[in-house]
Amino acid sequence: RVNQCLETFLRCFVHACPTKWYVWLPLAEFWYNTSPHSALGSTPFEVLYGRAPRYFGIIDPVACTSPDLSDWLQDRAQMEALIRQHLLRARQAMKDSADKRRSDRVFAVDDxxxxxxxxxxxxxxxxxxxxxxxxxxxxxxxxxxxxxxxxxxxxxxxxxxxxxxxxxxxxxxxLPPTEQVQDQLPAAAAASPVPEEILERRTVQRGRSEVPRLLVRWTDQPPEFATWEDSEDLRQHFPRAPAWGQAVSPGGGGVTASVPPGPVTTNAGASTTAAPAGPERPRRQVKPNWRLTAQVWDTTR
Known part of the structure; x- marks a missing residue:
């Protein structure tokens, strides 16, 4: 624990004074001996000597008569304040890191x-x-x-x-042994929610592109539980959701119906002849893969 504290102190010291940290190196030992310990309830110096430490026997630094010593004490106080600030930041960072794996647990009797x-x-x-x-x-x-x-x-x-x-x-x-845990879900389990209504639309900027967003109300949920979802992702996952307001045509097949050549009757009753279909697009001939030399390809089938 002593090495860990001194290592943290020296790291803050070097970061604050990268060119003069070795001048104030004895301050590291003085800092540890004058820092309060939670186990002792006081500083190690006070526990050992029974009094607070004094700087070279000087009780009041303001009443010092030597100008050089007074300047040195002022520089030392300024250095201590700077190092204290860095140590508080380091302590808070270590506390946040340790609290990530901690949780408040309270148990009662008979639990x-x-x-x-x-x-x-x-x-x-x-x-x-x-x-x-x-x-x-x-x-x-x-x-x-x-x-x-x-x-x-x-x-x-x-x-x-x-x-x-x-x-x-x-x-x-x-759980106590008297409580039984069900291994199966109840028969009347609720179905997975689907988008039922679009309440609001907006566009957000993501990088250099604009992405449409939808405020969706889900089935069997009040409007207060509506969530913002990406429009494209929502349509891919729920193509037939009631929120789209129209039926979605089944996938596959052509989008235009082929009209056979011949007479076509219009609304006016006149009979016209449909234009013949254009020339058929040539198909690309399938060639064997030259990397597969062991297999013989038959393109006539």
């Missing part, structure tokens, strides 16, 4: 929890044939008592030879 243990060490709690491929958690076990803010006492088996009090980070919520 059931799973217990995380080292499978190769704790073998008295449960007997397992394969320790390497065993489950990560043991249990569930019943909570007997809450000890402090972050520890709980569990009802372990009688054969267990470990202490029954564990930190909350080693526990996970579990």
């Amino acid at each position: 059931w929890v799973f217990l995380k243990l080292q499978p190769y060490v704790q073998r008295s709690v449960a007997t397992r044939a394969n320790q390497k491929l065993a489950f990560r958690y043991f249990g569930p076990y019943k909570v007997l008592q809450r000890i402090g803010a972050v520890a709980y006492k569990l009802q372990l088996p009688d054969s267990s030879s470990i202490h029954p009090v564990f930190h909350v980070s080693q526990l996970r919520q579990a």
Whole structure:
């Protein structure tokens, strides 16, 4: 822990004063000895000597009579303020990184929890044939008592030879054995929602292109739960949704009907002759692949 704190201090020191950090290097030791520790409730200097530290025996730096010493003390105070600012930023960054994997867990008495243990060490709690491929958690076990803010006492088996009090980070919520978990969904399960109505349209800029967006109300959902979706993606996933307001023609086939040559009757009753179809577009001849020499291609079929 001491090396980690000093490493953080020196990193901030070098970043703040890249050319003069070695001049103030003894300040790193002084900083650690005069920083309050949560375990001690005070600074290591005060715990060891019983008083607050003084700079060269000077209680009031303002009353210093030496101009050189007074300037040095002012430079030192300015350097401490700068380093303190960098340390606070570094501490906040480390706190944010550590809080990403933390969660607030509170259990009550008579709750059931799973217990995380080292499978190769704790073998008295449960007997397992394969320790390497065993489950990560043991249990569930019943909570007997809450000890402090972050520890709980569990009802372990009688054969267990470990202490029954564990930190909350080693526990996970579990259902009591009296509750049954259904392995099948209910028969009257709700269908997947589809776009039912388009409430609003807008265009957003993405790079150099403009993308249309739609405010869609889904089936069996109130307008307050409407979501913005991309128009093209929505049409691809739901081509026959009621939100489009019209039936969609089935895919495949030509879009124009072929008219056979011959007389055609118009609305006026006159009979005209349809123009014959144009020459048929020649088809490209299929040639064998020259890379496949072992197979003989037959283009007459």
